[in-house]
Amino acid sequence: MNVAVAKTGNGRAVSDLFASAEGRLPGSPSVIAVRREAFETYERLGLPHRRIEEWKYTDLRALVGEVLPLAASPDAAALKRAADAIKAHAIAGARKLVLVDGVFVADLSDVKALASEAGLRTLREALEKDAGLLEAAATDAVIALNAALATDGVVLSIADGAQLSAPIQIIHIATASSASAFSRSQIAVGNGARATIIESFVAAGAKAYQVNDAVIVSVGDNADVAHIRLLDDAPDAVNVTSQFVTVGANTKLNFFNMTTGAAVSRLQGFITLAGEGSDLSINGVNLLQKTEHGDTTLVVDHAVPNCVSREVFRAVIDDRAHSVFQGRIIVRPDAQKTDGKMMTRALLLSDEAEADNKPELEIFADDVSCGHGATAGALDDSLLFYLKARGLPEKQAQALLIQAFVGEAIEQIADDGLREHVIGIAERWLERRQ
Amino acid sequence: MALLEVKDLKVRVEEREILHGLTLTVNEGEVHAIMGPNGSGKSTLSHVIAGKPGYEVTDGQILFKGEDLLEMDPNERAAKGVFLAFQYPVEIPGVATMTFLRTALNAQRKARGESEYSTPDFLRKVREVSKSLNIPQDMLKRGVNVGFSGGEKKRNEVLQMALFEPSLCILDEMDSGLDIDALRIAADGVNALRSPKRAMVVITHYQRLLNYIVPDVVHVMSKGRVVKSGGKELALELEASGYAQFEDAA
Structure with a gap:
């Protein structure tokens, strides 16, 4: 019964999507046939939801709802x-x-x-x-x-x-x-x-x-x-x-x-x-x-x-x-x-x-x-206090500890320039929460 | 001039009063020792001055250079010149010592409206200070205090003291966990920082440390109050007779 609901809920919107997209999709007629088959698989399954074990924590029906054109x-x-x-x-x-x-x-x-x-x-x-x-x-x-x-x-x-x-x-x-x-x-x-x-x-x-x-x-x-x-x-x-x-x-x-x-x-x-x-x-x-x-x-x-x-x-x-x-x-x-x-x-x-x-x-x-x-x-409160006692404001102390926390994973990037680029992205994220 | 004035301070931790009306005045250039048995409230006093969370001040005040210290966040206190050398400095994996020192120093300077240190100036300063404290350069490349021995951790505290140039240094049980050589190195570092503009409060359980850092004034704390104050000879007296006489007095 759930499947039937899913089909009428999401299926129609995607049908329109496929019909309108078809003219722009690259591939010979045989490729288009493969696409159509894949698309029918999608229609049958609908967007993943929490009752599918692999998607239990990421219910796309609830989080996303529909596929945009x-x-x-x-x-x-x-x-x-x-x-x-x-x-x-x-x-x-x-x-x-x-x-x-x-x-x-x-x-x-x-x-x-x-x-x-x-x-x-x-x-x-x-x-x-x-x-x-x-x-x-x-x-x-x-x-x-x-x-x-x-x-x-x-x-x-x-x-x-x-x-x-x-x-x-x-x-x-x-x-x-x-x-x-x-x-x-x-x-x-x-x-x-x-x-x-x-x-x-x-x-x-x-x-x-x-x-x-x-x-x-x-x-x-x-x-x-x-x-x-x-x-x-x-x-x-x-x-x-x-x-x-x-x-x-x-x-x-x-x-x-x-x-x-x-x-x-x-x-x-x-x-x-x-x-x-x-x-x-x-x-x-x-x-x-x-x-x-x-x-x-x-x-x-x-x-x-x-x-x-x-x-x-x-x-x-x-x-x-x-x-x-x-x-x-x-x-x-x-x-x-x-x-x-x-x-x-x-x-x-x-x-x-x-x-x-x-x-x-x-x-x-x-x-x-x-x-x-x-x-x-x-x-860790004791680490935060140590940093604050040395003059770092709360958010800056947090930022330093967050960088240290993710640093262990980022350190695995061997290339220096690339690692700096990644650290830069992380720093911008930290600035957004200041 | 009075640098630190603690007036009738009452402090609670989780509904239990630890300090019962403590009064203490420290003038510029003076070194004060605070001695007392375990549980007398010595470390509580140092934590409250530095602004550690978890302590409730129910009465009294703390003035620093005439300003109400209790109204300030810990980082503001640091920028004003309060420095607490921790009894047990924490390890911060993943934060390089140099990054930490530079971030902290510049945060303090920024808070005071001073210009931030350039990298070469900063490096020169750290090198100079670490050399005088016998701190190897590779120690500075590691995470803050990570894998440091007890002596190295205390030397790192003294290094920060020398870098940040605070006007009030509180040394909380600096001798705990140190052998005699490590103690001497750390104490030499502290003595080098004595100056007419800087005051120090040395908190210790044992007289031993005061052989190396000779105080101007010694206070005895018991049960959350200062029960006796005197010159450096008071420490020797305590060493001979113990704290028991003061437990009754309090």
Whole structure:
């Protein structure tokens, strides 16, 4: 009965959405058929709600309600605003790939500089051939919706043995208010390659917009990859991102996410360790205020023996904000000698702040070392008093302790310039609460 | 000139009165020792002067340079020149000592309407002071007090005292947890800071510390009051006869 209600509630609005978007969606008729099928999956499921276990703490029906119409292709004025936003958010020395309202803009991107080091196509171009990139686990409604409506994205391939001389920064810029952007990208890193990939989500004057992004990452053997995601969307925006990551053997993958924006955000990562001897490190920071809702949901699948995974998650929650961390570690029967651990700590800055932590271990092998831990608490009064007794006003004392709290996760970023950039974003968040 | 005037101070902690009308005047340039048995209220006095939360002042007042100290936040008191050297300095993981020192120094200067220190000036000053206190540079790179020995923590307190140049230093049980060498280094640091414009209140349980930091005035506290005041010879007298005589007097 609930399903029927959902269909009439959300189904019709989306039907109109798909019909109106269809003419703008890239892909051959066969691709459009795949999209239609994905869209029907979405229609059948509707927006996720609290009775679906994976979405228990992030009820999109209650928090978001409806999917907004697809944003128009950016016009000259939008591109001008986007160019200004790039100045504020570009990381010095990085090669930029810019998506404006879900559409790749070559003129704003460093296509030429990148050409000698990595292969680049757009999703639009990739879909001319086949629908392969749209066919990722469409059992989840938001992923299905992304497959149905993804307008563009970057398809990056970093060749075997390539050592990127500069980081690549994919910048998602929202310029259209009260509209949705759907993007889907692929990042393929070859054997023995070394790369730093950054994804930034920012607004250029847009309000109350929605982002639905999907990223398919594959990393080969003996590679060394740093993947940094910085969600700094407008305070009234919605951002739902799904990542599918496959890691080869003897590879080092360092993933870092920091959320400092969006009214509602969810990052769901599905990471499979598919080759032995790899080392996965995931660090997350949520900085939430007002009534913001930030959800990080990770599934780390140890499919083979002898891999290490570490998840360190820090949440700083002010006002009536709500932070969610769900971490599941799966250890398959063959995955002996797995070492998988996750630790999450929440710092509650107000009595009404809320943190939900849900660790899950699904262990099918018998010779493993797995564990999880979670803490939640306020700032330590004795530390605050010490700092105040040395002359720091209350908010400044708090800011110093908050920076120290998240610092442990941020310290994992090896590149000095990049780490400073991330610290800068955190500092601006702290200034907003002064 | 009177720098600190504590007048008939009554303080409660959770409904229990700890100070029952304490009066104390400290003039510029003077070093006062406050001695007394455990539970006499010595540390409570230091905490109330610094502004630690959790204490309820029910009567009396504290004037600092003629201003009502109890009306000020702890950070305002620090900017005015009140410095409490903690008995147990806290460890603050993740906050680099240098960042902490610079933020604190500049916050105090800003509050006083003075210009903030530039990085080179600040570094020069810290290097100068830390050298005189025998504080290795790598200690300054660590988190505030993280992994410091008892002696290192106290030296870090003295370092801050030297940097912030307060006009009133309250040393709360500076000797606790220190061996004799560490005590001497810390005391030498404190003695170097004695000046005609600066007053110090040395709170201690034992006379030992006063061999190194020689006071002008010694007060004996018992049961929340000052029960006797005198010259430095009073400390020696206490060492010989103990606190028992004063417990009855209070």
